[in-house]
Amino acid sequence: MAIVEVLDLRKQYDPPKGVLAVDGVSFDIGEGEIFSLLGPNGAGKSTTISMLSCLLQPSGGDARVAGHSVVSEAQAVKEAIGVVPQDIALYPDMSARENLVFWGKMYGLRGEELTRRVDEVLELITLVDRQKDRLEKFSGGMKRRVNIGVALLHKPRVLYLDEPTVGIDPQSRRSILDGILALRDQGMTILYTTHYMAEAQELSDRVGIVDHGKMIAVGTNAELVQIVGAEAHVVLSVDHYLEGMVERWSEVKGVTKAMVDGDEHAVLLVQDANEVLPRLFEAAAAAGARITEVSVTEPNLEMVFLHLTGRALRE
Numbered sequence: 001m002a003i004v005e006v007l008d009l010r011k012q013y014d015p016p017k018g019v020l021a022v023d024g025v026s027f028d029i030g031e032g033e034i035f036s037l038l039g040p041n042g043a044g045k046s047t048t049i050s051m052l053s054c055l056l057q058p059s060g061g062d063a064r065v066a067g068h069s070v071v072s073e074a075q076a077v078k079e080a081i082g083v084v085p086q087d088i089a090l091y092p093d094m095s096a097r098e099n100l101v102f103w104g105k106m107y108g109l110r111g112e113e114l115t116r117r118v119d120e121v122l123e124l125i126t127l128v129d130r131q132k133d134r135l136e137k138f139s140g141g142m143k144r145r146v147n148i149g150v151a152l153l154h155k156p157r158v159l160y161l162d163e164p165t166v167g168i169d170p171q172s173r174r175s176i177l178d179g180i181l182a183l184r185d186q187g188m189t190i191l192y193t194t195h196y197m198a199e200a201q202e203l204s205d206r207v208g209i210v211d212h213g214k215m216i217a218v219g220t221n222a223e224l225v226q227i228v229g230a231e232a233h234v235v236l237s238v239d240h241y242l243e244g245m246v247e248r249w250s251e252v253k254g255v256t257k258a259m260v261d262g263d264e265h266a267v268l269l270v271q272d273a274n275e276v277l278p279r280l281f282e283a284a285a286a287a288g289a290r291i292t293e294v295s296v297t298e299p300n301l302e303m304v305f306l307h308l309t310g311r312a313l314r315e
């Protein structure tokens with residue numbers, strides 16, 4: 001059963017000439033599922049989350065969350081969801097516990113129930129032993145965990161997390177990802193946004209790949225990877241003349257896409273790496289360049305994005 005149903009959702013900022021940040025997006029999220037929106041900067045992820053949180057009025061389309069319309073039943077939607085926004089909003093001069101108590105009261109929790117929920121949430125975000133420290137003393141990752149705790153206080157059925165692991169240490173990242181998997185195992189539905197391919201791949205039951213306001217592919221990892229079929233991902237470095245080399249390689253038989261990635265690498269999609277690699281070396285030799293590094297990767301979501309857009313999904 002779908003608990004989130006998004007139907008042709010649209011947002012144009014500053015109409016009529018403003019950017020179409022979300023351009024007719026539709027998807028469903030099943031109850032108890034982790035669904036990720038994977039896309040680069042500016043793809044429209046936060047705009048989508050804002051509309052699904054009733055913080056931003058859609059320009060068109062609608063979505064139902066726990067059976068309620070985000071356009072006409074905002075209050076019921078807000079009761080069903082917890083939102084972890086991309087930008088942290090907490091009080092730096094209050095402790096972790098005080099922040100949770102403050103937000104718990106905002107949600108209408110009182111007395112023993114409030115105390116119990118705050119204790120449970122501190123356990124969940126593994127900050128029991130730091131609960132009395134002021135937020136300003138916390139690392140970015142710890143603040144992020146408190147932010148997640150706030151969104152969980154009222155036991156929402158659906159949790160939205162907007163890029164919760166950007167700019168934090170690896171240990172906090174691990175703790176957040178494990179926490180999300182644990183919440184899913186308890187039956188919570190999760191909508192997650194990220195531009196990290198590896199995170200989407202690890203966490204999600206299904207992934208929607210978004211770019212320029214459009215959902216360009218949706219499915220399980222296995223389904224999405226089939227889009228690139230048996231193609232392999234080859235990354236090459238040469239000692240000089242990278243752009244020229246990429247042009248030459250793009251014409252080699254068996255190469256379906258070739259592009260420059262950053263200053264040092266060429267990224268190629270090829271049909272059969274073992275067959276194509278010798279030709280790539282030959283082409284380099286013929287151009288007087290030496291290959292200094294080469295790697296071959298199995299199909300992944302990064303390749304799906306590259307295949308569909310011709311651009312790299314930059315981390």
Ligand SMILES: Nc1ncnc2c1ncn2[C@@H]1O[C@H](COP(=O)(O)OP(=O)(O)OP(=O)(O)O)[C@@H](O)[C@H]1O
Pocket residue numbers: 013014019020021039040041042043044045046047048086195
């Ligand atoms: N308040 C706003 N007014 C006008 N344009 C906006 C506003 N917010 C976002 N945009 C534009 O809408 C598009 C989508 O932005 P959005 O923040 O939804 O993308 P995103 O996928 O969340 O990106 P990021 O990964 O950088 O967070 C971008 O082109 C952005 O510049």
Ligand SMILES: [Mg+2]
Pocket residue numbers: 045046047086162163
């Ligand atoms: Mg965003």
